[in-house]
Amino acid sequence: MQVEDLGCAIDGRALLDAVSFSIAAGESLALLGPSGAGKSLVLRCLLGLAPAQAKVTGTLCWGERRVPLADRGALAELRGRGLALVPQAAAASLDPMRTVGDQLREVCALHDTDSRPRERLVEVGLSPELVDRHPHALSGGQAQRVALALALACRPSVLLADEPMASLDCVGQAALVELLARRCEAEQVALVLVSHDLARAVGCCSRALVLDRGSVVAGGSLATLLAAPPEPTTAALVAAARRT
């Protein structure tokens, strides 16, 4: 997948400007930056879910296909098939009226993938017995893992994860990072992880793109960025992650 020159503007105000990056199967890329940098908006634009009044420009190169990022219909076709999202507020993204198993079966039916809800729960480190639970009976960490299981059930080529650790405690965060890295490697899924937490991103990504106020300010291997932050936004993220 390659993103070329992604731009997004609302009422003439540019929220994203010339964001470009590429990612191959099995690769992992962290989208880093302070709050308000536009990290989540990048994901929404790629999924065709930018706010209705937003003017989106740029191109998504998907294998041989070139999809204009303004074409929400074409992006909707890719959504869930090529690209799947693990949202920030997992508990709120689940249907409160239906069991975990029902929701997994529905996603599998929509995408013609193999429906084995119990096994899918085990793959994300959950007990198969949760299949009969409703979302309200899950902990925050369990709900986040169910959201990951739902995203992976689409058998996507690229997994987009929007701050999936944000609502978990430290122990849960460390476990989820490890799980994300393991599942993406096992299924050869490319991972784009949005995070403001550099230290966590290091646990599952090899490359990073740093955004600030809608523009890419740095990019490259995480090890290089950590060793020699090229500009102030990256330097601030590195300093905050190192500080005790």
Added chain:
Amino acid sequence: MGMSLETGSSEHVEEDMLVARGLTVGTRLRGVDLRLGPGVGLGVVGRSGSGKSTLARALVGLEPELAGSLQLAGRELVGAPRAAWAGLRARVQLVWQDPATALDPCLSIRRSIEEARKLAGRDRFTRDDPRLRALMERVALAPELLDRVPGALSGGQRQRAAIARALAAEPALLIVDEITSALDRPVAWTIVDLLRTLRTGEVGLMMISHDLSFLPGTVETVLVLDEGSPVESGPVEAVLGRPQSATTRELVDAAPRL
């Protein structure tokens, strides 16, 4: 039995001390002993669901099912009529986790601060009150933001405004419940730096956090909770540096570090 955290220096007047002995909330929190007030800095850590927020809510009178003992200025609050809790309002202030919902969305920051003063029985700030200016300076917020509503502030600014609102009541003890968890890390550190500055004054601090890196330098002692029970406590460097319980070790190992 709970664990003892008798770290408050004795020169402080008993009047401002909040002392819990075997404090219990239903089945969610059991046997907590602690002593909070001016000059005392306590960190409370534990996994999600360990009872940290329940403890905070219990200490400000928001949990009805209390057992054990909770005394303010030597007067027992557990089982006492509501009126007995009134004195707590002015002395103990809680800052909530989510900056988006902690402040009334319809009130300007100025009015939220006024309301806190009124509820605590403090006199009103005049429009250009030097104390109001000093308060905004203390939390590093530009005075122009006073007339904004919370929706027009960033997450970090809202959290500073929520701290200003709490300090406006002139409390002896500030309880902060995961106030950095919704913020990005550089901004989170600016809030921790603010708490450290406040500690140089008289106000006591109870800081709830699942992120251990913020505690050393901010508080002196730490209490570790697991499934509603205290499992370890003591000086923050000792507990985090040489954890004795499996719970503490797990938290220390999971802390994000580079």
